[in-house]
Amino acid sequence: MQLVDTASRFDSHITVSNGEAEMDAKSIMSVMQLAATQGTVLRLKASGEDAQDALEAMAALIRSGFGE
């Protein structure tokens, strides 16, 4: 959910992929289907004015272990 919350802060179109499917990062129903567990490698893509900021924020979130 924090992934979705973070992504939703930005205007850019953001996707997250687990190597098999690419999902809209702002859609919780879509992100849930990625079944991302610890150790899953996620690829983030962003396009738009604040794409750079978005990617940095999302990467920071993931690196911080989602605050867990």
Add this chain to the structure above:
Amino acid sequence: MEIKKGIGVSPGVAISTAFVLDAEEVPIPQRHVEPGKLKNEVTRLRKATAASKAEIVELRDRMAAEIGQETAAIFDFHLRMLEDKVLLRNLGRTIRDKHVTAEHAVAAVFRDYAKTFLAMPQFMAERVKDVNDIQKRLLRNLIGQSRQVLNHLRRDVVLLAHDLTPSQTANLDRRHILGLATDAGGRTSHTAIVAHALGIPAVVGLKDVTVSVQPNDTVIIDGNRGVVIVNPDEATLDEHRQYVQRLVQVERQLIELRDLPAVTRDGHEVTLLGNIEFPAEAATVIEKGGAGIGLYRTEYLYLSSEVEPTEQQHYDAYCEAIRLADGRPIVIRTLDLGADKYTQDRALVPERNPFLGLRSIRYCLRHLDAFKTQIRAVLRAATTGPVSMLFPLITNVMELRQAKMIVRDVAEDLEEEQAEFIPDVPIGMMIEVPSAALMCDAFAKEVDFFSIGTNDLVQYTLAVDRGNEMVAPLFTVAHPAVLRLIKDVIRAGQRHNVSVSLCGEVGADPEYTLLLLGLGLRIFSVAPPAIPEIKQIIRSITIEQATQCARKVMTFDSDKEILSYMRDRLRHLVPDLQR
């Protein structure tokens, strides 16, 4: 045109437009939507989504304040789902592409999500519960918009459903429903009871009529032949309209019987009473020529509202029934619920086998507040007319004594309060389980009257679920075992001077009248529409003929032989009986 065969459980013919109720108790105004109305569905969805979000925000804030932020966090999750643009786009697209109602779009889209999540590793699968929760909330807000429809029908319809539960039928707009048809159900299912109460035709056990019919289709419900015709052609429609005419004529003839006494040709008096669910029906019983109310089923007081009825509500209903019965006796049966939403919702643990569970009198003996409330109302209402009290599902003597003791307690309370009431209202019990029938001699010493409930008696004796269309053919009163029990109960009543009535649906079946009279039954309590016909039979035969019939029947060992013989005798002795 499609002709579907089921079981006719209430006589008559109705021709009208279809109103369809689906399996989840959702009234579907329409499954498919005309292109012009699609925008309306999208709007409805938007409103329901907004309403659902508002509910969740309120819940979250309240939880956060009362319990803590962590617990409230789950609602944030729910909120995210409702804000999910992909989901909302999905729903809108489904409405527009498939031309369906908002409810159907919600059901379809959420079903797909649930399927996807269920196929995923464990920790995600738990989220399915949340997804279902959101779905329910959305549907509830959508249905809240359309629930009013069932309560306020604007034109005449015939109602088709998978099955009709007591709580659904309790809230129907009766003025406009001309007939009933269900996929499920057998001869004594709830649908049959309601149809009799409303005096409308009904056909059950159709298996799949709800998928064969679209809302607003023209439908013929023929309760006599047990047939439902969807979108009849002109010829069929004509034929049925004429049939209806003939039935109206027969009805008129039977009305003339109203003021004649129910006496056999050889002078034996029979008491013909009526079964009612609602006070208003008491007037119908009198109108049809009944001598009183042999069974007032009080369940509807509990099923027609979300909260338990108050003593005043009980009292008002009973007084109304008494008033309409105009001095004739009324038997009020205490709460006989179980295996249905009322008791199951209140059960701490869902019952695995509700029919053998905490129902009826057992439920009442565990919920003394509710039981006493009802008894108080009965004793007080008894000051306005001749009232008896009837306990359902008594299986052992201790239960009965306990119930009677509670009546005495209530009388003491009322005495202290200096209320107006009758302390010694006659008390009877239903004979509807084998143990009661087998020990009827013992029970006869403890009650003022018996009432044989054949519907349940057959169910428990033959181990057949009366609502299960797979085994419905096994359900019959004509089983020698059941007949023997009935005979024994009537005899015990005669021995101990306890009056015995029969209030099950079979009392209204003309094919059984001779037999029941021959077994010694002299008090019938039937659905009001059946009163004239049963009276006609009684007036056409002698007790000698009835006794002979019974004697012969008791020598058969199969229900088929028995039914065939009874049908034959009826045709022979009452040839002008219109069926």
